[in-house]
Amino acid sequence: MNTYRTSEVAEKIGIHPNTVRLYEELGLIPRPQRQGNGYRVFTDLHVEQFRLARLALQIEVMQNGLRKKIIHMVKVSAAGD
Structure with missing residues (x-):
């Protein structure tokens, strides 16, 4: 599995x-592991979770609390529940 630094993930996702x-x-994403120096270590799973979160946040659904439900689903996915 590939690992990435914060700046690498940001560049890859465009944020x-x-x-x-x-x-x-x-x-919105699973907590990454940390190196001894405190730096975050992201994986391919994190990158895919970022893509899911970005997609969910771009959807402009305001009826019946659907946006809140989408955000909740992203958080559940991030938590691994």
Whole structure:
């Protein structure tokens, strides 16, 4: 399995490195492992989860709380439940 640094994930997905950290904080991706120096180590699974989260956030569905349900599903996916 490939591993990536925060900046590599950001470049691969087309987002700012701070957005990578924000998605982790919001629970939209699984928590990455950390190196001894505290740096995050992302995997291919994280990259796919980012893509899922980005797709979910681009959907402009406002009726009946569907956007909240989509975000909830992304978080469940990130948690591995």
